[in-house]
Structures are given as C-alpha cells and as structure tokens.
Amino acid sequence: MVTVLRQHGMRFVIYTANHEPPHAHVYGEGESRIDIINLSVITQGGMSDRDVRRAVDVIEEHRQLFLDTWRKYHG
Numbered sequence: 001m002v003t004v005l006r007q008h009g010m011r012f013v014i015y016t017a018n019h020e021p022p023h024a025h026v027y028g029e030g031e032s033r034i035d036i037i038n039l040s041v042i043t044q045g046g047m048s049d050r051d052v053r054r055a056v057d058v059i060e061e062h063r064q065l066f067l068d069t070w071r072k073y074h075g
Helices: 049-061 063-074
Strands: 002-007 010-014 023-028 030-035 041-045
Touching: 002 063, 010 049, 010 063, 023 049, 030 049, 041 049, 049 063
Parallel strands: none
Antiparallel strands: 002 010, 010 023, 023 030, 030 041
C-alpha cells in the first residue's frame, strides 16, 4: 500500500498488489474507490457525495502522479 497524497482530510492510496482498472482508494470519513482513467466512482462506502466529488477533483488535478504510481507497481 502506497499513500500517494493526503488532502482535505483524506488519504489517497494505491495498493501494490491490486487489479485493473487503475484506481485509487480514498479514506476519510468513509471510503471510496475512484477510477484514475475516467474519474468514475467504482465504490462509495460511507463517504459523503461532497467528499467523493472533492476526491475526484484531487485525482483529476494530480492524475499524472496517480497514473505514474499505478504503473510503477502494475506495469
């Protein structure tokens, strides 16, 4: 597990042994998984819609960092 960023009280993580599609796990008040490529929400567990939108915005802003980190561990 690699913490890629911490912003807005959320931790953005990529697991080193994970599956396609490229995605980040976001932990804060609840959790979600967000597809890095198309910025879609894969799962949302207890995280408010507002925080999910904020998480998507963060991933969009730093998309290259997330993609580079994903590719480092998953090829």
